[in-house]
Structures are given as C-alpha cells and as structure tokens.
Amino acid sequence: MALKPLGLGLASRRVLSDVVTDDLRDAIISHDLEPGRRIAEDELALQMGVSRGPIREALMRLDREGLVTIERHKGARVASWDDTDIQEIYSMRSALEVLAIEWACKNATASDLKAMEEILNVYSKLSEKQRTPREVSRLDLEFHTALFAAAHHERLFKTWEVLRSQIHAFLVYTWSQDGKINKVFLPQWGPDHKVFVEVIRNKQVEKAKETVLGHVERGLARVATHFVEEPKPKKRVAKR
Amino acid sequence: MALKPLGLGLASRRVLSDVVTDDLRDAIISHDLEPGRRIAEDELALQMGVSRGPIREALMRLDREGLVTIERHKGARVASWDDTDIQEIYSMRSALEVLAIEWACKNATASDLKAMEEILNVYSKLSEKQRTPREVSRLDLEFHTALFAAAHHERLFKTWEVLRSQIHAFLVYTWSQDGKINKVFLPQWGPDHKVFVEVIRNKQVEKAKETVLGHVERGLARVATHFVEEPKPKKRVAKR
DNA sequence: AAACTGTTGTTTGTAAACAACAATAGACCA
DNA sequence: TGGTCTATTGTTGTTTACAAACAACAGTTT
Secondary structure: OOOOOOOOOOOOOOOHHHHHHHHHHHHHHOOOOOOOOEEOHHHHHHHHOOOHHHHHHHHHHHHHHOOEEEEOOOEEEEOOOOHHHHHHHHHHHHHHHHHHHHHHHHHOOHHHHHHHHHHHHHHHOOOHHHOOHHHHHHHHHHHHHHHHHHHOOHHHHHHHHHHHHHHHHHHHHHHHHOOOOOOOHHHHHHHHHHHHHHHHHOOOHHHHHHHHHHHHHHHHHHHHHHOOOOOOOOOOOOOO | OOOOOOOOOOOOOOOHHHHHHHHHHHHHHOOOOOOOOEEOHHHHHHHHOOOHHHHHHHHHHHHHHOOEEEEOOOEEEEOOOOHHHHHHHHHHHHHHHHHHHHHHHHHOOHHHHHHHHHHHHHHHOOOHHHOOHHHHHHHHHHHHHHHHHHHOOHHHHHHHHHHHHHHHHHHHHHHHHOOOOOOOHHHHHHHHHHHHHHHHHOOOHHHHHHHHHHHHHHHHHHHHHHOOOOOOOOOOOOOO
C-alpha cells in the first residue's frame, strides 16, 4: 500500500480540514505568514470562509508538524527558528536517514528505486537556469521522501514528514536571507544522489550509511553557515 | 465498562480535552478497550459526560500517538499490534536512544543525572515481591524518559513520547499473554541501568552508544520471543 | 509604587442542528 | 441464485451561536 497518496490531481475527497491545513502550511513555508505571527482562529476562519472546527484541527496538526506553536488559552503563532532548532533538526535527520537507508537496503522494491531515479531524471533535464536553489531544494526533499518511502517503515516515514515540513520552512527562510547558497551545492547535487540509488540497489548497507551521514552533515554545514539568526520570540512580551 | 466517569470538575489547570486524552490513553494501555475496538464519538461523549469537541481532539492526539487509528468518515479504532510493528518500534527506539545518549553526554546537568538515579533508587527499594513485570516496566519507561529529558533535545523528546505510548501499550498486552517474562530480565535491571548514568556522567560517548544499543536489542529480543501474534484487522484496500 | 479590580479580547467548551459520506439491507432485475 | 442498484441508517464532518475560562491590560485604590 502506498504510503503517500501522491498528489496526482484526483484530489480525492479531501475534507475541509485537509484543505485548510495545506493552505496554511503553504502560507507558512512561503513566508506569507512570517515567523512569530499570531494566528487567531476567528480571524482565519472568516478569511478562509470556514468555521472554527476545521481551523482548530489544522492548527493542531501544524503544531504537531512544528510549523506553529500552540499555547493553552493563548492561541497559535507561526513557529520561528534559531540555530538550536537547526542543530536539533539535523541531528534527528541524520539518525532517521541512516535508519531509513538501512531499511531501504532490505526492503526497497524495483519501483521504489525507479521512483528515486525518476526524480534524478527530472533534475538532469532542468536547464542551468531552472536550477534555482528553491527548485533544487524541492527536488531534494522529494528525493529524500522517496528514500524514506523505500524503507517501508511506517513510523519512520511519519516522523520524516514532520521533519520535512520544518526543513522546508526554514530553508525558504535561509534563501530569503542569502540568494547565492548554491555555488558549490548545485553542481554536485545530481552525482551525489546517484550514489544513493546504487548503494541501495547493491544492498551495501555500511557504505550506504556512510554516504547518507556525510550527505546530511554537508547539508547541515551548508545551512548553518548561511543561516542568519533570527530573534526568537519564544517567550517575548508582545508590544503593541 | 471500565471508562470511569470523570471526577468532578475540580480539574485544576487541565483542560477538558487533556482529561479525556489521559483517560482514554489509560483505558487503551490497560486494555479496558481491546485492540480493534470501534470508538464512536457520540457514545464516548455520552459516557464521559462531555461534548464531541474534546473527544475529537483527544482522538486526534491519540491517533498521532499511534494508540488509535482514525480513518476518514469511518471513525476511530483502538490500534492493534503485530510483529511488524514491534520491529518498527524497536528499530526507531534504537536510533532515537543512541541519539539521546549522545546528546545527554553533552548536555546532561547534575539534576538530570540525579533524576535518573532517583528512579534507580526507587527500584532498589522495592521488595522482591513488588518487582512485578508491570511495575518494573513502568520504572523502565520512566528511566528512559529521564534519559531523553537529559538530552535536552525538544524534537527528540516529543518523538520519544509517541514511541513510549506505543511501547507501553503492547508491553501490557505481552504481559497479559505471558506472566513470567521476568526470570532473567528483572534481576538484571538495576545494574544494567546504573551503567547508563555512569557513562553519561563521564561523557564516554562511544561506550554510551554501545551500551544503549545492546540494551535496546536485548529488550527487543525479550519482547519478540514472548509476543503472541494477534490478528490485525489492518487496512483493507479501498474499493470504489 | 504595589496590589486589587474590572474590562477586553481571546481561546475553550457546549449544544443543536444539518451535510457528506460509508456500510448495510432490501428491492429489483436477470 | 446471483448480482447490481438504490434506499436506509448510522457516523463523521461542519456550521452556527452562545457560554465559560482565561490572560493581558489599564485604571483605580491603597
């Protein structure tokens, strides 16, 4: 059974709270709602033309995803990031990806490998100009999602989905601070990921683990040096 | 029916959905609600004397915790476990505990260590008779929770909490199948865990990782051999 | 100033309805 | 008999409106 109902248009009977969740997530990831911003249920409900029920549900889900922060009787805010968060996220990511590639070596099917290669294929067909940091990062997250799917490990996949949202969110923030992250990163992306598919196909578990560890560590280094710290209003008093 | 009507609203600072969540979690973990059992919102709301709102919220949280399975328009069921789940849970646990003890070596404070030792202390004061599988397992989960707390890694801790609920749930199930799991396990528990505190205090990262890995693997072996498979009414393919 | 008190705006919870949907049971036809 | 189709039924999803609990703020009193 497919872990994720791949977004192929069929849009199957989505429920209102799903729509709200996705819209809100996009708004947060794209920074239409800036970090720290207050989200009032009534206001959002009015704005989206739905009642409070689905809004509450969406906010709770995004809280679980780490994109918003809910405090009792105080409501929800868009989450914000500092370097502690980066450290946490990438250390989790290392641990999870190592486990993922381990399981993928055992469980990956032909179609799993094909899905991963398909993403590499899409990348290779992009023109130089299309290889924007944003687009490549989107493909990057998609590739790693395919890797996690190949592990066939339900709980691992769900945990990754949470992490992915957070990575996605602060990556966009990082780009907005520094548009030219990509000098060394982008040309390397394709070859770097081809290795993943190969070691999985050949079931070279140890080499796979090393590969993925190095990969994530380089990712962290890249992000950390470019991440511009943002004052985190965790417990700040709101000034009017 | 074992669902206690909730105590009067003296209630303190907790909010209704918290109470419902905790009551339901207890009922599931203690198997007052057997795996696979259907949970209807209306029915539960009536039983607990609250409206559907807090019930829905509680069910969503328990779904996230993995104790309940919600399907759209079909409602919630108490989760059930098979050996695949055990494999998933323990592989996750290994990865997470290694990361946890790594961070604990860096970040543990004196009071963190003290908290862990306090639990060992409680254990050592238990009489032979009090060392039931159930009680020791409760202390075990508490100890490991203290370990995760000592890591000072927010996301890691939250992920552990999810896993803990699941471990707790099927451990109770395992005990109910076999009351004498403890012949080799129980006497070893105390000394086994003292090592944890020491390696963390001395910041012996590598040794710490080995220790925790072995520990979890033995835990898996113990559970796996005693786990009696239960028919799982998993997901049926959606027919249209 | 510090402590008290009420106001305000928000979240949280309740209630009663309706709408959308899934499962089931009959009805119908072959 | 066997199968498809359509009601029926029950549950979840959603809305509306209101009441209660609570945090933050401002003004008042001491």
